Amino acid sequence: MTPSAASRADHVHPPKVEVFDVDAGTNTDPKGFVRQVDAFRTEPFGLYMARPTPGHPRLAYFRSWLLPSLGLRVGRWSWHPGHEESFDYYLDVVNISRIGNVWRTKDLYLDLLVTAGSGVRVLDIDELLTALGSGLVEADEAERALTVTHRTVDGISRNGYDLDKWLTEHGIALSWNP
Numbered sequence: 001m002t003p004s005a006a007s008r009a010d011h012v013h014p015p016k017v018e019v020f021d022v023d024a025g026t027n028t029d030p031k032g033f034v035r036q037v038d039a040f041r042t043e044p045f046g047l048y049m050a051r052p053t054p055g056h057p058r059l060a061y062f063r064s065w066l067l068p069s070l071g072l073r074v075g076r077w078s079w080h081p082g083h084e085e086s087f088d089y090y091l092d093v094v095n096i097s098r099i100g101n102v103w104r105t106k107d108l109y110l111d112l113l114v115t116a117g118s119g120v121r122v123l124d125i126d127e128l129l130t131a132l133g134s135g136l137v138e139a140d141e142a143e144r145a146l147t148v149t150h151r152t153v154d155g156i157s158r159n160g161y162d163l164d165k166w167l168t169e170h171g172i173a174l175s176w177n178p
Contacts, residue, residue: 012130015106015137020049020066022101027051030107039178045069045171047103050178063176066103067167068096071148073105074163076176087113087121089163091152093145108137108145112152114163120156122149 016030022040027049029035041048047066053059061078073092077085091112094105109128113121132142152166159165167174 012127012134012136015108015131017107018105020047020103020105022047022103041175042101048175050176065174066094066096066105067172068098070152070170070172071095071108071144072152074174086115088116089114093148093152095141095144108141108148110145110149112149112156114156114161116163117161119161120153122153 018030019028020026020037020040021028022042025037025040027035027037035051035054037049037051039048039050045067046069048063049066050061050063053062059077062075063077064073064075066073071093073094073096075090075092076088077090091114092105093108093110093112095108097104097106109124109131111123113123115121128137128142128145131137132139137145155166155169156163159169164174
């Protein structure tokens with residue numbers, strides 16, 4: 001193992017798992033903290049969640065959609081003053097499962113930053129490959145993550161970097177109001 005690969009392996013983390021319990025009105029974050037949710041909304045294509053981010057130094061509020069058919073979690077963040085970022089949407093590539101009104105995501109490391117009208121950027125390919133090499137994800141999960149990422153980047157870019165336009169092709173219309 002090369003020194004750079006060894007240092008990446010030292011920093012690899014297991015896939016982040018998150019739980020969304022609609023009936024309880026809670027979101028259990030990857031660190032196990034149970035957070036109260038301001039709003040859940042279930043649609044045929046997915047689950048919407050809106051909640052504050054108490055104690056976070058940069059984020060004030062978080063809204064997201066779980067989209068099982070696409071293998072994505074689409075997020076929009078509200079920032080504390082002075083911590084704003086230049087992207088519009090943060091997409092996590094995830095496995096999504098559901099039992100009744102309890103939804104669960106398993107993060108597959110890859111993230112996409114979408115800036116409306118100008119671009120999409122893929123993050124954390126090195127984390128996925130390190131996790132694969134460390135046995136934290138199976139080869140089929142890594143392949144799925146790369147396939148979802150490729151399909152998403154291709155679709156968004158073909159639609160002029162308009163996420164909503166691409167989602168419309170899949171019969172999905174997102175609303176961000178609680």
